[in-house]
Amino acid sequence: MKEYDFAVIGSGIAGLSFALKAAKHGSVAVITKRKGADTNTAWAQGGIACVTSDEDSFELHVSDTLEAGAGLCDEAVVRMIVTEGPERIRELAELGLQFDEREVDGHRELDLGKEGGHSKRRVLHVQDVTGRQIEETLLRELGRQSHVQLLENHMAVDLITAAKLGFATEDRCLGVYVLDEKTGDVETIGSDRIVLATGGCGKVYLYTTNPDVATGDGVAMAWRAGVEIANMEFIQFHPTCLFHPEAKSFLISEAVRGEGGILRNNRGEDFMKRYDPRGSLAPRDIVARAIDAEIKRSGAKCVFLDITNKPAEFIRERFPHIYQTCLRFGIDMSKQAIPVVPAAHYQCGGIKTDINGATNLPGLYAIGEVACTGLHGANRLASNSLLEGLVVAHRAAAAAVALTITMAVKTGRKCLHGPAPILLFLASFVMNGIFRWPLLVALAIVGPLSLTWAWPRKKKS
Amino acid sequence: MKTLVQIFLLFGSLSLLSIGGGNSVLPEMHRQSVGKYHWLTDNQFADVFAISQAAPGPSILIVTLIGYKAAGVLGGLLATVAVMLPAAILVYFVTLFWQHAEKSPLRHAIEKGFAPLTVGLVLASAYIMGKSTDHDWRAYLLTGLCTLVFIFTKTNPLIVVSIAGLIGFLGWI
Numbered sequence: 001m002k003e004y005d006f007a008v009i010g011s012g013i014a015g016l017s018f019a020l021k022a023a024k025h026g027s028v029a030v031i032t033k034r035k036g037a038d039t040n041t042a043w044a045q046g047g048i049a050c051v052t053s054d055e056d057s058f059e060l061h062v063s064d065t066l067e068a069g070a071g072l073c074d075e076a077v078v079r080m081i082v083t084e085g086p087e088r089i090r091e092l093a094e095l096g097l098q099f100d101e102r103e104v105d106g107h108r109e110l111d112l113g114k115e116g117g118h119s120k121r122r123v124l125h126v127q128d129v130t131g132r133q134i135e136e137t138l139l140r141e142l143g144r145q146s147h148v149q150l151l152e153n154h155m156a157v158d159l160i161t162a163a164k165l166g167f168a169t170e171d172r173c174l175g176v177y178v179l180d181e182k183t184g185d186v187e188t189i190g191s192d193r194i195v196l197a198t199g200g201c202g203k204v205y206l207y208t209t210n211p212d213v214a215t216g217d218g219v220a221m222a223w224r225a226g227v228e229i230a231n232m233e234f235i236q237f238h239p240t241c242l243f244h245p246e247a248k249s250f251l252i253s254e255a256v257r258g259e260g261g262i263l264r265n266n267r268g269e270d271f272m273k274r275y276d277p278r279g280s281l282a283p284r285d286i287v288a289r290a291i292d293a294e295i296k297r298s299g300a301k302c303v304f305l306d307i308t309n310k311p312a313e314f315i316r317e318r319f320p321h322i323y324q325t326c327l328r329f330g331i332d333m334s335k336q337a338i339p340v341v342p343a344a345h346y347q348c349g350g351i352k353t354d355i356n357g358a359t360n361l362p363g364l365y366a367i368g369e370v371a372c373t374g375l376h377g378a379n380r381l382a383s384n385s386l387l388e389g390l391v392v393a394h395r396a397a398a399a400a401v402a403l404t405i406t407m408a409v410k411t412g413r414k415c416l417h418g419p420a421p422i423l424l425f426l427a428s429f430v431m432n433g434i435f436r437w438p439l440l441v442a443l444a445i446v447g448p449l450s451l452t453w454a455w456p457r458k459k460k461s
Numbered sequence: 462m463k464t465l466v467q468i469f470l471l472f473g474s475l476s477l478l479s480i481g482g483g484n485s486v487l488p489e490m491h492r493q494s495v496g497k498y499h500w501l502t503d504n505q506f507a508d509v510f511a512i513s514q515a516a517p518g519p520s521i522l523i524v525t526l527i528g529y530k531a532a533g534v535l536g537g538l539l540a541t542v543a544v545m546l547p548a549a550i551l552v553y554f555v556t557l558f559w560q561h562a563e564k565s566p567l568r569h570a571i572e573k574g575f576a577p578l579t580v581g582l583v584l585a586s587a588y589i590m591g592k593s594t595d596h597d598w599r600a601y602l603l604t605g606l607c608t609l610v611f612i613f614t615k616t617n618p619l620i621v622v623s624i625a626g627l628i629g630f631l632g633w634i
Contacts, residue, residue: 005615026615169572421577428578432488433585436496439478439489446578454574456566 004029004149006400007176007191009156009218012041013131014368014389015197016138017088021397022193023145029189030148031178033155033213037135040199040214040369041386044131045253045321047099047123048390049383050085052110056120058082065384068117068283069377072231077355077374081384081391088390089124097137099124114258115382117283123383128253128321134386153181156217159194159225161361173225173363192363193400196222197393200347200369201235202249207343209238209251218370222351227361230372231349236380238345239263239287242338243302244329252305252322252340254382257281259318261307263291264337266300285379288342295341304337346385348376357396365400367392420453464532465539467498472524472543477551480575483521485582488589490527500531507594515622603628 005026008015019028032038051061061082066073093099102111113123126133142148160175175190201216202208223229240257242250257263263280265271275290276282282290291303307315312334316323319333326333351366353359353373359366368389375388424446431442471493479486487510494500501509509530513523521544528540562568587608595601607621 424574425577425581425584428581429585429588432582433588436488436492438492439475439486439582443478443480443578447575450574450578451567451570452574454570454572456569 001175001188001190002029003190005191006193006195007031007189008195008197009176010039010197010199010368010370011036011139011150012039012197012199012368012389013134013138013386014393015195016135016142017390017393018195018197018365018367018397018400019148020138020141020145021394022400023147025401026147028145028148029191030142030150031154031156031176031189032150032152033181035152036139036142036150037132038211038213039135040131040202040210041389042132042135043209043211043251044134044386045128045251046115046255046383047113047125047130048085048089048134048386049115049118049123049381050089050387051082051122052086052089052124053112053121056122060119061122064117064119065375065381066377068285068379068381069375070285070379072234072377074374074377080355081373081375081388084391084394085387088387088394091394092134092137092390095137095141097133098126100126113255114281115254116257116278116281116287117381118383123255123258125255128255128319131386151178154187155179155181156198156221157186159221159364160188160190161225163226171226171361173361176221193403194364195357195396195400196351196364196366196370197368197389198370200350202344202347205235205344207241207341209241209249209343209345211249216347218366219347219350222359222361222364222366222370225361225364227359227364227366228352229350230352231378232347234348234376234378235344236284236346236348236376237288237292237342239284239291239342240305240338240340241343241345242326242329243341244331244339247325247329249343250325251343251345252338253319254284256305256307256319256322256338257287259307259314260310261305262309263287263340264304264306265294266298266303271303283379284345284382291340291342302339302341305340306337307333308335308337310334346376346380348372348378348380353392355392355395356399357392358399363403365396367396421450424450424453464498464500465536468528468531468536468540469543471498472528472540473547475524476544476546476548479521479548480579480582482579482583483519483523484586485579487523487586488582490524491589491593494527494531498531500527503593505530507590510590511594515626599633 006022006028008019009031011030011032019030022028051058062079065078100111101108110124112121113125114121115123157177157179159173161171161173162169163171173194176194178187178189180187196218198218200214202210202214204216238251240252242252257280262270263272271294272279272290276286294303315334323333326338331338347369350370350372351359353366353371357365357367373392427446431437475486491506495503495506509523509526514520524540524544525537529537591604595604610616610621
């Protein structure tokens with residue numbers, strides 16, 4: 001058995017941010033199914049929603065999030081995540097991540113993108129490869145930490161809990177069984193602080209924008225350990241996944257619509273206006289449902305996203321990755337509309353946690369997409385997920401580090417809870433420590449007393 | 462010969478009484494080896510305690526050092542065997558029973574009921590060790606500081622022990 005102070009399962013933005021913070025306080029294992037960078041984070045094109053400009057305000061970001069969430073968000077959680085965002089973004093920039101900037105009136109400022117559901121421009125991005133840049137930055141920093149071990153090609157199989165081992169103590173998470181995919185051996189990793197950062201479950205669906213690793217195993221492991229799960233019925237469908245027989249889960253970022261892309265049906269109609277006054281920039285759930293309805297009505301296989309109204313040069317500059325990929329499939333997005341379909345994109349629910357990522361199983365934390373903090377409600381606002389990953393990972397790391405202290409206090413409190421055990425404790429201390437009675441005599445007196453006290457009684461009905 | 466028998470009886474019986482680990486029987490060990498048999502002095506007891514804690518291996522090896530003080534190499538060996546053997550035999554049989562006794566009220570009562578006793582006994586050990594080693598406020602301060610460090614952080618004991626050792630070596634205590 002290998003022991004670590006912290007064991008993190010998953011190497012996306014949440015898992016890596018947690019690992020970097022925890023590494024200052026003890027040894028960390030980062031367990032990941034494939035390579036470190038094979039994560040949903042690395043596929044995120046849009047960016048991170050965060051209030052940074054003077055025109056924007058925390059209140060606007062909060063109300064946009066609440067509106068997208070269809071009344072099911074936890075407002076206190078939303079406000080906290082939105083307000084703590086700028087600080088976390090600053091830390092990310094300090095690690096060397098350069099968000100895109102632009103020149104305005106002779107000075108440089110962040111180039112903020114606009115996305116569906118946002119009332120202001122507030123999405124920080126690095127071209128259209130924000131996620132990949134974040135992943136690279138965090139992994140590079142992780143490589144510099146001597147306390148962190150990155151276990152690639154290691155798949156977490158199941159959580160180890162006190163209840164599963166049959167301990168009579170209060171249930172808590174004690175470790176995780178991990179399959180080494182190279183050797184085929186199952187290793188036991190012991191840690192009293194386990195963090196699930198395993199992402200979502202897109203692969204459960206036929207069409208998804210998620211990579212192959214998003215199989216929902218974090219939720220499954222938590223469920224098997226008896227941990228509370230919430231809102232799993234709210235799966236967000238991305239309205240615009242590239243529709244091409246050879247393209248596998250390629251997402252056409254919401255930013256394309258943000259920059260003026262218009263959805264058209266097979267007859268070339270701007271059909272979104274019929275469904276929502278905001279047209280193509282309506283929140284994702286509305287757009288996805290509208291496309292679904294349009295496809296069913298017309299019998300066509302897909303709809304089309306048209307951004308040919310923008311100059312070809314702008315498109316190549318702002319969306320190099322999307323442009324090149326489409327081109328590979330024979331679609332020049334500067335000249336023709338891109339065929340798109342809705343696809344499973346984000347798991348809004350998950351393992352129920354508090355604002356510090358703590359689950360109802362002591363010692364188990366869940367952060368990022370796998371968790372349900374209450375930020376997303378029934379529907380996630382675009383680019384809020386990377387922000388949640390950063391903010392909650394930071395809070396969870398602080399909580400997990402503080403757990404050492406609370407555990408010492410708690411263990412004491414649990415042993416000495418109530419008058420009877422305190423008396424027993426004092427008696428054994430006084431007899432042995434102060435009066436120096438023979439141990440046998442002391443035990444002969446307090447031993448039977450403690451057994452009588454602790455003997456399980458049938459509960460009165 | 463008489464000493465050897467005493468060593469065997471003392472540590473053999475302590476072995477069976479050490480609920481919560483070796484540290485919970487330290488007061489009894491101190492009472493008998495220092496107070497009753499006069500195998501070593503108060504200060505020597507504190508020294509062998511510190512050595513057994515700092516040296517690698519289980520801290521119960523303090524009995525080896527006490528046995529050695531009392532009756533030389535043979536005493537040391539005998540004390541070690543005496544402290545291991547009865548507990549080992551007991552654990553062997555208890556394990557057989559424990560696995561099958563998941564629902565047994567006795568198992569539940571022992572796990573829950575002995576916890577406060579263990580905490581009390583360990584505190585008694587701390588108190589007695591403190592009394593025999595700490596003679597002025599600086600020593601009490603160091604003891605208190607080390608306690609706080611161990612409660613509130615997960616610092617490697619070796620680091621704390623080395624720093625405390627250095628403080629002692631430099632003659633500040």
